[in-house]
Amino acid sequence: MAIYLVKLFISYRQGVLDPQGVAVEKAAHQLGFERVRNVRVGKFITMEIEASNEDEVKREIEEMAKKFLVNPVIEEYSYEIEEVK
């Protein structure tokens, strides 16, 4: 068994209203960062998973995404896996 570090990036799909992104963009403009646009705020989740190999980690992540981490109607996700031990 090895330990894998997983980085998961969840963001709203294009076309889905993202009020947090709108708020950040507005703040940026008010503070003088005028050239910033199309701000989207999503989730960055890191975790460690113990598994025998990377394929097992992938299955685990995709199952978790489907079961409770990601709402596929409004969100999309990607991830990176790195063996740490």
Next chain:
Amino acid sequence: MAIYLVKLFISYRQGVLDPQGVAVEKAAHQLGFERVRNVRVGKFITMEIEASNEDEVKREIEEMAKKFLVNPVIEEYSYEIEEVK
């Protein structure tokens, strides 16, 4: 001028209590994902910035991080820049 896509990853520093991370880990365990641990939930922000070069984009991001995006007492961040146009 070019358009750069920026991906910003903000997470709590080690040692800072992360209640969302604790909640996700608990949910994972209850749903049978027993080998998941050390879950941390942070922010994944994407934006486009118009600038003459990558150094300008870096300065812009670091200034925004300092001014309003990141709380350095409890959070840390990293980012990636990619020219899109």
